[in-house]
Amino acid sequence: MDWLTTVDHKKIGILYLLAGGFFFLVGGMEAILIRIQLWKPLNDFVSADTYNELLTMHGTTMIFLAAMPMLFALMNAVIPLQIGARDVAFPFLNSLGFWTFFFGGVLLNVSWFTGGAPDAGWTSYVPLASPAYSADYGVDYYVIGLQIAGIGTLIGGINFLVTIINMRAPGMTFMRMPMFTWAIFVTSALILFAFPALTVGLVALMFDRLFQANFFNVTNGGNTVLWEHIFWIFGHPEVYILILPAFGVISEVISTFSRKRLFGYSSMVFATVLIGFLGFMVWAHHMFTAGLGPVANALFSIATMLIAVPTGIKIFNWLFTMWGGSIKFTSANLFAVGFVPTFVMGGVTGVMLAAAPADFQYHDSYFVVAHFHYVIVGGLILGIFSGLHYWWPKMFGKMLNEFLGKLTFWTFFIGFHMTFLIQHFLGLMGMPRRIYTYLDGIGFNEMNLISTIGAFLMGLGTIFFIVNIIVTAVSGKKASNDPWEDGRTLEWTIPSPAPEYNFKQTPLVRGYDAFWKEKMDGNKEMTPAEPIGPIHMPSPSILPLFMSIGLFIAGFGFMYHKYIIGAAGLGITFLCMLIRSLKDDHGFHIEPEELQDKGVKA
């Protein structure tokens, strides 16, 4: 019950991890089924229709329901602790963000059971996704499920922006923030400015599908390329939303386990901001073959190539952080160090793709599939694994098993390269993407088989991680405040798991790597910035859950043209908003006597 009403960022982080982890397994299963279908030519393991549903749901689930929530898990678990705050700026909205994501994801996946999942790709291009060519409900689930889940993401973005701007501990200027916090700050800005564009696109497609609007109906003057523009104006920043937090994790982990401060901190901050900014300038590199003309293609080619520069700056700064350090290869650090060359491989194929005339060959082939899996899986997922191994003790109070962690790393890492390196060649040799089968005798057989075997290895790696979680929950080693012994940032100054109120006394920050600075000055703890006193906490609430259920119900109502149900669902949501506005929530206080350093029970 506590978990349904919590507004505590630490618990919400765990909820995001559980839900995101669950959807990661769903998306992973979809990937395995895809690879089984492709292991040999003209296979009939799944039908063409089912295959298109699998590829659509794999992409949509992994990006929106697995990767982003797991990033939100880390954001929630870590950011308030890293800046010395007791919670995020809007705890109620934080909970609402989780529940809307959760119900949006459930809605999307219900489609499997009600006659068909969306099957027009995660990019849902029109006219394929329009009512004329996708007459069943699949794309409706996509359009509505993502709108609901998208609300959650937008809320989260605003929440973390305000938290980071307004709630840093005394002495923590912007240029003393940990790199992970900077990464989340820029990411949140990207979320704020990218998701509304997606919302408009989804609304327009929904209007076309449900109410016979003509945004994308070419018979009545609609424009299908317009969908591409709207989608990719969101879609490109989205991939930077995915990767910047991973960059933040890498900065923390490499620095901590090299016992050295991050090399070139101000350059890193600058590079992060620049990547975020440039991310909005390159969307049409997904549309080089759409017929925008040579001037547009040339400009977007150059803009896309430019993003390689700040990214390269980051890579070199990580390498030089390790240079001269004392490197310990914990599981967390294995993932982080494995990230560097892998992400560079993905990044360089990105520069290759940026050259528009060459892209005319690569586009919509397995070369692109290889590229984005290298940066998303080889980048983001390795980053998430790293972050989870690193911050697990702070979230759950126990250390993940190191042997199992290394096993996870090696199986997943080798499986990953096996799956995707070879796909570059498949694409160059003429294999388009999103095909449910291929002919025999054209040279694709062996490479597809190798790729499928690699996928199973990745599955095995994931299983090792789950075993690790279970073993740790049952008999894991308890963690101290600073279990890695080299913690540099504020989250390592408090018990593991963090107590309900985070900091007994808000700390005083005297420099970058605030905790490390105190350690080097011979202090075991932070200097407090305030006396011990009663701590004000926000009250839990069941309203976010009900509001999300209301949206869930409304979604079904609109989709199946039962407008009474749709109105009822919206009514529940608005009623909860009204109750929230009218009822004053003054929170509660934890008195000094109760400050026993009791951690959050997971």
Next chain:
Amino acid sequence: MSAHTHADGHLPHEPEKATLEGRNKVLGFWLFLGGETVLFGTLFSAFLALRDKVGEGNPTANELFNLSTVAIATFILLTSSLTSVFAIQAMHAGKKVPMLWWLAITVLFGLGFLGLEIYEFYEYVHEGHGFTTSAFSSSFYTLVGFHGAHVAFGVLWISILIGQVLKKGLNVVTAPKLYVAGMYWHFIDVVWVFIFTVVYLMGKVG
């Protein structure tokens, strides 16, 4: 989270910023408006892309739009923005009753704007310009309709806030709510200025 209450019971000068929650709310709302700007910006882009796709035999923008009605609606909305400024000024001066009156007038003007817009849409539908008529019409109703929905939400919101202040009074908890509602109202006013220019004026000019 310490509250600023002055010993003599007077409201602090900028009551919406007197508490951490208040400051968070104001900053959060500025950011939200940034997101809304992108939202309306995308709706405008879609409209601009599709504004020529009127379809055979359907009325064009030039034929449809009655600038005098739209001008009156514009005047009403702009004035309501001014009255909302007066309301916030009264709030900063700690004058609860004048603030409530200005808010009520704002709501009335908002309702007037909505009434005119509903009448306008009704006429258009009868002239053959319905939601499903063409790409132009779909994007027109979506853009202008979304704005209208925002006005309607604002009217409802401010009305409820008037009720809340009547019940709980003007303090550092209700002040941030009023302040962000004022910001919201200004925002939809600015959006309307763009709609008036891009949709109606440019539509008339062709």
Next chain:
Amino acid sequence: MMNRWNVGKRLLPLFAGIVLLLSACGRADLSTLNPQGPVAEEQFGLMKLAITIMIFVVIIVFAISLYVIVRFRRRPGDNKIPVQVEGNHKLEIIWTVIPLILLVILAVPTVNSVFGLAKDYSKDKDAIKVEVTSHQFWWEFYYPEYDIRTAQELVIPTGKKIAISAKSGDVMHAFWIPSLAGKIDTNSGAADANGTANTNKMYFEAPKAGVYLGKCAELCGPSHALMDFKVKAVDEASFENWKAALKAPVALPSDPAIKDSLVSNCLSCHAIGDQGGLSFPNLTDIGSRLTVGGILVNTDNAKYKNEGTVEENLKRWIEDPQAVKPGALMPKVELSEQELDGIAKYLAGLKIDYEK
């Protein structure tokens, strides 16, 4: 356990990749790495330039990574705190400027090619103009200069610029002949005031005679994977023969029962010669095409599941189009055994002999 083994494990995929790259350039009729025409060659040149620059970057990053992992690994018992280095201004400048220079080296030929390959040959009198219309799940080719409409096989003369103007009749597809040129999307849209629909233009050229494999490269429904087409480049004389042969009158089946069945069941949608419907694949020379339905390969030496003689393939297709291509718009036509045999035999005989 770490150091060299760790390093080796990460280098292994890279070396394997390079070996693969060198050994598997792919088929001459399908691979972008084995270009057979000037457009694909120019694009391949850009690919080679890009990968060379990128391999240089990758080697540097890998080398530094290897070095730091080996050299600075914490030895057991070592508890020293390393010197904390804030940064190095000179290094930051180096690894900003050098990548910028590398990008300029790539960007200049890129921009050149963007404009060069965008050249519009549709008004060029020496170019062969072809209007491509994509459908679910077949390709329509119309030569406006000769008023010839055909399907699935794009016959062209060698050594001439082919000016393609592509659009779609339904959803978005993409027209891709990897060994000859990069792809373009086919967009749908009604003609605007100028009469031009949302068409995309490209050109390519095939200096060598041969058959080049074409693929659809945009998800378009269930049979996206099966929407193959062919480009057949023949010498000029053969091309003239082909044009003439396609315009020659075509006899309908001699057997009146088969003829009636053909006319009522097939010609409402398909065209043979100057008879029949225009909205679906033209069947005038179907007997001499390389495939039936774009995907059933015609051969007397069937090796794979999708191969068979022309007649076998035709029967298989007509009997149940959905079984061959899920989602195909051709319905299952009600035909007796004899009708099916007769029609298949007749269609298999619609051969035109044009190659010298």
